[in-house]
Each structure stands twice: as structure tokens, then as C-alpha cells.
Amino acid sequence: xxxxxxxxxxxxxxxxxxxxxxxxxxxxxxxxxxxxxxxxxxxxxxxxxxxxxxxxxxxxxxxxxxxxxxxxxxxxxxxxxxxxxxxxxxxxxxxxxxxxxxxxxxxxxxxxxxxxxxxxxxxxxxxxxxxxxxxxxxxxxxxxxxxxxxxxxxxxxxxxxxxxxxxxxxxxxxxxxxxxxxxxxxxxxxxxxxxxxxxxxxxxxxxxxxxxxxxxxxxxxxxxxxxxxxxxxxxxxxxxxxxxxxxxxxxxxxxxxxxxxxxxxxxxxxxxxxxxxxxxxxxxxxxxxxxxxxxxxxxxxxxxxxxxxxxxxxxxxxxxxxxxxxxxxxxxxxxxxxxxxxxxxxxxxxxxxxxxxxxxxxxxxxxxxxxxxxxxxxxxxxxxxxxxxxxxxxxxxxxxxxxxxxxxxxxxxxxxxxxxxxxxxxxxxxxxxxxxxxxxxxxxxxxxxxxxx
Amino acid sequence: xxxxxxxxxxxxxxxxxxxxxxxxxxxxxxxxxxxxxxxxxxxxxxxxxxxxxxxxxxxxxxxxxxxxxxxxxxxxxxxxxxxxxxxxxxxxxxxxxxxxxxxxxxxxxxxxxxxxxxxxxxxxxxxxxxxxxxxxxxxxxxxxxxxxxxxxxxxxxxxxxxxxxxxxxxxxxxxxxxxxxxxxxxxxxxxxxxxxxxxxxxxxxxxxxxxxxxxxxxxxxxxxxxxxxxxxxxxxxxxxxxxxxxxxxxxxxxxxxxxxxxxxxxxxxxxxxxxxxxxxxxxxxxxxxxxxxxxxxxxxxxxxxxxxxxxxxxxxxxxxxxxxxxxxxxxxxxxxxxxxxxxxxxxxxxxxxxxxxxxxxxxxxxxxxxxxxxxxxxxxxxxxxxxxxxxxxxxxxxxxxxxxxxxxxxxxxxxxxxxxxxxxxxxxxxxxx
Numbered sequence: 019x020x021x022x023x024x025x026x027x028x029x030x031x032x033x034x035x036x037x038x039x040x041x042x043x044x045x046x047x048x049x050x051x052x053x054x055x056x057x058x059x060x061x062x063x064x065x066x067x068x069x070x071x072x073x074x075x076x077x078x079x080x081x082x083x084x085x086x087x088x089x090x091x092x093x094x095x096x097x098x099x100x101x102x103x104x105x106x107x108x109x110x111x112x113x114x115x116x117x118x119x120x121x122x123x124x125x126x127x128x129x130x131x132x133x134x135x136x137x138x139x140x141x142x143x144x145x146x147x148x149x150x151x152x153x154x155x156x157x158x159x160x161x162x163x164x165x166x167x168x169x170x171x172x173x174x175x176x177x178x179x180x181x182x183x184x185x186x187x188x189x190x191x192x193x194x195x196x197x198x199x200x201x202x203x204x205x206x207x208x209x210x211x212x213x214x215x216x217x218x219x220x221x222x223x224x225x226x227x228x229x230x231x232x233x234x235x236x237x238x239x240x241x242x243x244x245x246x247x248x249x250x251x252x253x254x255x256x257x258x259x260x261x262x263x264x265x266x267x268x269x270x271x272x273x274x275x276x277x278x279x280x281x282x283x284x285x286x287x288x289x290x291x292x293x294x295x296x297x298x299x300x301x302x303x304x305x306x307x308x309x310x311x312x313x314x315x316x317x318x319x320x321x322x323x324x325x326x327x328x329x330x331x332x333x334x335x336x337x338x339x340x341x342x343x344x345x346x347x348x349x350x351x352x353x354x355x356x357x358x359x360x361x362x363x364x365x366x367x368x369x370x371x372x373x374x375x376x377x378x379x380x381x382x383x384x385x386x387x388x389x390x391x392x393x394x395x396x397x398x399x400x401x402x403x404x405x406x407x408x409x410x411x412x413x414x415x416x417x418x419x420x421x422x423x424x425x426x427x428x429x430x431x432x433x434x435x436x437x438x439x440x441x442x443x444x445x446x447x448x449x450x451x452x453x454x455x456x457x458x459x460x461x462x463x464x465x466x467x468x469x470x471x
Numbered sequence: 472x473x474x475x476x477x478x479x480x481x482x483x484x485x486x487x488x489x490x491x492x493x494x495x496x497x498x499x500x501x502x503x504x505x506x507x508x509x510x511x512x513x514x515x516x517x518x519x520x521x522x523x524x525x526x527x528x529x530x531x532x533x534x535x536x537x538x539x540x541x542x543x544x545x546x547x548x549x550x551x552x553x554x555x556x557x558x559x560x561x562x563x564x565x566x567x568x569x570x571x572x573x574x575x576x577x578x579x580x581x582x583x584x585x586x587x588x589x590x591x592x593x594x595x596x597x598x599x600x601x602x603x604x605x606x607x608x609x610x611x612x613x614x615x616x617x618x619x620x621x622x623x624x625x626x627x628x629x630x631x632x633x634x635x636x637x638x639x640x641x642x643x644x645x646x647x648x649x650x651x652x653x654x655x656x657x658x659x660x661x662x663x664x665x666x667x668x669x670x671x672x673x674x675x676x677x678x679x680x681x682x683x684x685x686x687x688x689x690x691x692x693x694x695x696x697x698x699x700x701x702x703x704x705x706x707x708x709x710x711x712x713x714x715x716x717x718x719x720x721x722x723x724x725x726x727x728x729x730x731x732x733x734x735x736x737x738x739x740x741x742x743x744x745x746x747x748x749x750x751x752x753x754x755x756x757x758x759x760x761x762x763x764x765x766x767x768x769x770x771x772x773x774x775x776x777x778x779x780x781x782x783x784x785x786x787x788x789x790x791x792x793x794x795x796x797x798x799x800x801x802x803x804x805x806x807x808x809x810x811x812x813x814x815x816x817x818x819x820x821x822x823x824x825x826x827x828x829x830x831x832x833x834x835x836x837x838x839x840x841x842x843x844x845x846x847x848x849x850x851x852x853x854x855x856x857x858x859x860x861x862x863x864x865x866x867x868x869x870x871x872x873x874x875x876x877x878x879x880x881x882x883x884x885x886x887x888x889x890x891x892x893x894x895x896x897x898x899x900x901x902x903x904x
Binding site for chain 1: 493516517518519557558559560561562564565566567568569570585587613616619620622623624626627629630632727728729730731732762763764765770773774775776777778779780781800801802832835836838839840841842843845846847848849
């Protein structure tokens with residue numbers, strides 16, 4: 019049984035904060051392929067337990083979009099040993115909190131519990147990893163709940179609709195074009211058999227990993243994992259097709275009309291993400307570019323566009339350097355009253371052009387790097403955040419142990435590299451622009467203050 | 472291995488006994504020479520220092536006709552101090568790796584600093600915080616701009632069905648109380664810089680301040696920090712008496728909206744912070760709609776019928792009687808069915824209270840999860856700030872589990888009968904036409 023033991027003595031932490039460094043993590047792989055990653059944090063008598071499956075909406079196919087998220091809902095609907103709703107009831111009785119989340123890249127389940135309840139959580143998660151009932155009556159109710167969730171979080175949210183449309187236009191082949199929650203018509207035509215096929219294909223120990231952070235002894239956690247998860251059978255995983263997005267050959271634009279007051283503009287440029295922690299360099303420079311543009315209140319977008327030019331009520335930049343699929347670098351904002359989306363687009367383009375032509379100052383870059391290190395230290399205050407960091411890196415195929423190298427690489431980015439990525443990737447043929455065109459609400463007489471009794 | 476309910480209960484009871492009661496963090500209390508109250512929790516596990524100052528400078532403290540001035544004042548605090556403009560302040564914070572946060576609630580305005588605790592980081596960050604608290608300049612340019620941004624955000628939010636419902640609900644349950652006055656684009660547009668200056672002078676004072684310090688400092692260092700931070704604050708006057716909210720006449724209000732889902736809100740003014748009925752209401756509401764996936768509302772509305780993604784009920788204890796509120800969203804065509812069902816669930820609960828098994832389940836969760844309420848500095852700050860601002864007993868957290876354990880079904884029924892009277896329930900439905 020392979021076991022890796024990692025000791026982190028990160029120099030950047032030593033230099034910056036001599037009395038703190040991240041705790042060791044411990045990792046072991048069970049014979050059935052399940053990996054277990056433990057980080058001891060003894061500050062409080064609690065633990066967070068997460069099970070991550072390497073399957074998300076990007077693994078779906080046409081006609082059954084949303085099935086990854088639907089299955090996440092069904093995971094609370096019972097096994098032969100633990101009836102429908104019983105999972106959450108037992109977590110609650112243990113003094114715990116539980117939930118789950120589905121992304122494009124992964125599906126994850128978690129419980130936060132008093133530490134002595136960890137064995138019970140492992141028993142429950144192991145049970146539903148292989149023994150889900152998927153009852154047709156429970157399914158019939160739950161699919162309605164998911165459709166309500168879509169209405170709540172997407173259909174009635176103009177900005178969510180805008181992001182959905184942006185994804186659908188920026189990507190034509192890659193499954194990132196599909197919303198995580200699924201298209202409504204696919205939800206309407208989903209069946210319990212679709213959910214079962216998904217579960218049987220992807221929910222297996224060799225497609226999962228367990229992350230535990232808290233007041234635990236890693237040796238005991240490994241023992242418990244062996245006891246509860248170690249006996250689960252495994253099967254070969256289907257081949258995942260790459261579905262690479264063909265090169266974009268010109269600017270794309272999409273407009274969404276929805277009830278709202280504030281216009282929104284999003285500009286999304288296709289950019290790379292980290293595939294090889296050691297040899298890549300552009301994703302680190304792009305991360306620093308996002309921080310220089312919009313990492314804090316004195317960063318360029320707020321300083322120039324919101325405060326000096328009064329062009330925008332908000333202007334942000336965001337970029338996630340880790341994902342299984344292709345990356346996008348977003349510039350987004352809302353124009354001030356009396357200014358147009360077109361003027362804001364011109365303003366955002368001018369900010370990029372400025373970096374392309376003149377580069378960035380050393381103190382801007384130093385400030386962005388300070389934010390990265392401080393953020394890592396503040397993260398140590400939250401067990402949940404530490405577990406999320408481990409889980410998210412692993413979900414894209416990067417060992418969590420490489421987080422240290424990622425931060426070192428970020429620290430090593432030069433001003434010239436930031437200017438170079440601004441020149442290389444911020445070109446119109448790589449750009450998709452999405453605009454929210456707000457539609458006034460129908461005028462209705464304001465109800466009288468008196469209530470109907 | 473299946474476990475029957477009886478075994479589960481026995482097992483869980485044993486677990487509770489084994490777990491034992493947890494004390495809260497050790498809280499030290501004193502007052503600064505300027506009259507500000509200070510609570511301090513010493514914790515050297517991480518090189519982090521959190522300082523939060525809460526002022527009785529919330530929406531409830533706004534003068535009549537000045538709705539929105541509390542939020543605007545808080546937003547402008549860190550946009551100019553003597554010798555530094557907004558860019559210099561934000562750059563300095565970023566250079567130090569420090570983070571400033573906070574905002575305005577109904578009863579209070581908060582300013583929170585998180586900084587690394589090394590002296591070369593902590594000292595300049597605290598110097599900046601002192602200036603932000605005691606000597607904000609409120610530059611006219613920043614005032615004009617932030618006012619325009621606030622108006623834009625308000626206009627946008629008032630197109631959203633959830634905001635429309637919430638605003639109408641608060642106006643309806645507090646028809647003659649400051650809690651019912653909501654900022655509007657018009658009220659904010661009418662504000663002048665002088666309103667902000669006056670609001671700051673009257674409310675950001677030592678007597679109205681509650682300081683919470685958590686993290687990597689000694690008691691002696693914390694005393695110096697508290698003195699320095701509040702040294703420039705005027706003593707000020709205590710909060711003028713604000714009367715408790717009266718109960719509204721019950722009723723129903725419907726507001727049309729093009730959304731796909733109806734937003735339902737139902738409730739009334741119900742609970743004052745520090746009320747002796749807090750624990751029976753907390754425990755009872757766990758069963759009704761506070762217990763997430765295991766509450767009655769969730770079971771009936773979501774699990775059995777698939778009517779909603781989220782449905783819940785909660786008490787928001789406030790200084791002058793905060794609301795009890797049930798909220799949910801459902802497809803427009805189902806709005807009336809969902810409303811009827813919600814009323815039935817509430818009515819049965821008011822009549823019968825929780826079953827013995829439900830009471831046990833509520834206690835197991837609320838008592839068992841207590842350590843989760845305090846397992847980070849950030850959570851300790853939040854809890855201790857509530858104790859400090861609302862003047863709760865210093866042993867509030869120490870006795871939290873015992874106070875829950877004591878609650879009986881009869882306590883819950885009595886407390887609900889006192890605080891949730893059906894004849895005063897107000898219902899607002901947006902997009903349920």
C-alpha cells in the first residue's frame with residue numbers, strides 16, 4: 019500500500035512569518051484506489067470530513083445536462099441501511115452540519131462535526147459511495163426541487179443568466195458551455211435511470227478522495243478509512259474524451275435581456291490554466307495581473323474606473339488558474355448612471371492596453387504578492403478553507419502538496435512577465451463579450467400601505 | 472449495519488454524556504478611559520490579530536428622513552483620513568496584508584480589522600484603524616460618488632423579487648417603528664455630506680462603542696491597543712431611548728412581479744436580544760424551520776412535495792424586538808398551495824410544539840454542534856462581538872449548552888404562544904399573482 023509522507027518547510031513562510039508554517043499533510047492510498055489526505059489542526063475539538071468525486075458537469079453529455087448536480091441531491095435520499103433523509107438526520111444528531119456542492123470539475127460532500135463523530139461520518143459516506151437506492155418516488159420529488167433551484171438561482175437572476183449565456187457562447191465544443199445545474203428542458207426530461215447510470219459509472223473509490231482536516235491523529239484516520247472505505251469494491255472508469263475547444267477566430271458577442279436596472283458587461287478572454295506546476299509560467303503571471311487590476315481597493319480598476327473617471331459603479335477582474343477544462347480571464351463591471359456599456363468596454367480595454375504598452379510598477383506587483391502570502395496565513399484560521407484548498411487542487415489533477423510550489427512560483431513572477439501575458443492573451447480573436455441589457459419591470463400600481471385582512 | 476431509532480437515540484445520548492459540556496473561550500472585560508467597553512480573547516495559535524469595533528450606529532439610529540445615512544457613513548470611514556486619501560489608505564492596508572471589513576446592520580455599524588500580528592505589520596495597521604475610527608474626513612468627492620453608487624445598487628436591488636419582498640415585509644411589520652424605515656433611492660439621493668458628518672459625530676462615540684480583540688496579543692498589549700483605538704473618540708451620549716416595536720395587525724400583501732418564482736415571507740416582530748425566552752424559541756424553531764434538512768418545513772414543503780429548494784424559519788433577536796420570519800420561494804403557480812401548507816405547519820406547531828423525539832433531536836444538534844460555533848478566531852470574534860454589543864452575560868457561551876438542555880416542550884409552547892401570535896402575522900407574496 020503506497021503511502022506518501024510530506025513535510026513542508028516553505029521558505030516563504032519562514033521569511034515572512036517566522037512562527038508559522040502550514041501543518042504537515044499525510045496521504046495514503048487504499049488498495050481499492052481511494053486516496054485519503056489528512057491535515058491535523060488541533061486548535062479546536064472539531065473536524066471537517068469531505069469526500070470528493072472527480073466528476074462534474076463537464077463529464078455530462080447532451081440531453082442529460084444537470085445529472086451530476088441532480089445525483090448530488092439524490093445522495094441524500096437513502097441506501098438500504100440509511101433511509102431517505104436519514105443521512106442528514108444522523109449528521110444533525112451528531113451535532114454536525116452537512117452539505118454538498120457540484121462544480122464543472124467535481125462533486126463534493128462534507129460534514130463539519132465534533133471530532134469524536136468522525137467515524138460515524140466515514141461510515142455514512144462509505145455507505146452511500148456504493149449503496150445508493152435511487153428510489154423512483156424520491157426521485158420524482160427531488161427533480162422538482164432541482165427545477166425550483168434553477169428558477170431561484172438562474173432563471174430569476176439576470177447576472178446568472180448572463181454568465182450562463184457567456185459560457186454557452188465562449189465554448190462551442192468543450193462541455194464548459196453547459197450550465198452546472200443543467201438546461202431546464204433536460205431537467206424536465208431526466209429520469210431516475212439517468213441518475214443511476216451516472217452513479218454506477220462514476221461513484222467508485224478509485225474516482226474519489228477523502229480529505230480530513232481537524233483535531234485528529236492521521237494514523238487513526240487512516241485506520242478508520244481502511245475500516246469503512248477499504249472494503250468497497252471498485253471498477254474501471256470510462257475513458258474521458260478531451261473534447262478540446264477549437265481555436266476561436268474572432269470576437270463573439272451575446273446580449274441578455276432580463277428584468278433589472280443596472281447594465282452589466284463581461285469580457286472573457288481565453289487563457290491557459292496550470293497543467294504543469296513546475297514548467298508553466300503564464301498562469302502565475304495571469305494571477306498576478308488579476309491582482310494588479312482588481313485585487314484590492316487601491317488596484318487599478320477601482321482607482322481609475324470607479325474613483326477617478328466615475329465610469330463604473332463596479333469593475334472587477336477575475337481568473338482561476340486551476341481547472342480541468344479551459345480557462346477564462348474575466349473583466350466585468352457595471353457602468354455608472356448616464357454612462358453606457360460601450361463606454362465601460364472602452365475603459366476596460368484602455369486599462370489592458372496600458373499594461374500592454376507601459377507594464378506595471380514594482381510596488382504594484384509587490385503589493386499583489388503580499389496579498390497572496392497574507393491570504394495563505396489567514397486561511398489557516400478556517401479548517402473548512404484548508405480542506406477546500408486541498409480538495410480543489412486535487413480535483414484538477416494537481417497534488418495538494420504542490421500548493422507550496424504554486425505560491426513560490428507566484429512570488430517569482432516579474433513585472434515583465436505580467437506585461438507579456440497581457441500582450442499575448444488579450445486579443446479580440448480570443449474575446450467573448452456578454453452584456454446584460456436591463457428591462458424595466460412592468461409598471462404596477464404600488465399596493466396601498468394597508469394590508470388585506 | 473442498520474441501526475433502529477431506539478438504538479440511535481441511546482447511542483446519541485451516550486455520546487452527549489461522553490462529550491460533556493464545553494466552556495466558551497476565556498473572555499476578559501474592561502473599559503477604556505474614554506468609556507468604551509472592551510472584550511478580549513487571548514489566543515496565540517496563529518500569528519493573526521482581529522479587532523472589531525461595533526458602534527450603536529445602525530439603521531435604527533438614523534434620524535427620521537435620513538434613511539441610508541448609516542450605510543453611507545460606514546462606507547466613507549476609510550476613504551480619507553488626515554494626511555491620506557482613499558488610495559493611500561487602501562495601498563497601505565494592502566502593503567501590510569491587512570484586511571478591513573464590516574458594514575451596517577439594523578442595530579450596529581461594524582469596523583473590523585484582520586492583520587498579521589508581527590509588530591511591524593500590526594502597529595501600522597492599528598494606527599490606520601485609529602485614524603479611520605476617530606478622524607475620517609468624508610471628502611466631498613468621495614461622498615458624491617459613494618452616494619451615486621449606493622443609489623445605483625438600491626435601484627438594482629429593488630428590481631429583485633427577494634429584496635422587494637423583504638422591504639415590504641419590514642415596512643409592514645414595523646409600520647410605526649424605525650425598523651420599518653428602509654433606505655430608498657430617493658432617501659439616499661436627498662442626503663448631504665453634512666448629514667454624514669452629523670451622524671458620525673453623534674454615533675461613533677466611545678460610549679456607543681464595543682471593542683472586541685481576539686488573537687495573538689497579551690492582555691497588557693490589548694489594553695494599550697484599546698486605549699489607542701478609542702482615544703480620539705468623543706465620549707458622546709448614550710443611545711437615546713428607542714421604544715420596543717408594537718405588534719402590527721396581521722394581513723397579507725401581494726406584489727406583482729415577472730419572476731418565475733413567487734417569494735413568500737411571513738412573520739412578525741418577536742424577540743428582543745437578551746430575552747429569557749431566547750433558548751426555548753431557538754430550540755423550538757430548530758424543529759419548525761431552523762434545523763436545515765431535518766426541520767418540519769423542509770420535510771413537508773421540500774422533501775414530500777418538491778415545492779421549494781429552500782424553506783426556513785428563524786428568529787433575529789434585535790435590541791428593540793427583532794422579527795420571526797418564515798421564507799420560501801416556489802414556482803408561481805404553486806404559491807397559494809405552498810402558502811396554505813406553510814400556515815398549516817406553523818399552526819400545528821404552535822398548537823402542539825415539538826414531539827419528544829424532535830425535542831431530543833434539536834438538543835442533540837444544538838448542544839453537540841456547540842464546538843463548531845467557536846472553532847476559528849473569526850467565529851470567536853463574531854460571538855464575542857454579539858456579547859459585547861448587546862451586553863449579554865459574559866458567561867453566555869459557557870452556559871449555552873446547559874440553557875438548551877433545560878428547555879422542555881412546555882417551555883417551547885409557552886414561549887411561542889407569547890412571541891408568535893397568529894393574529895399579528897404579516898404575509899408578503901411577491902410574484903405570486
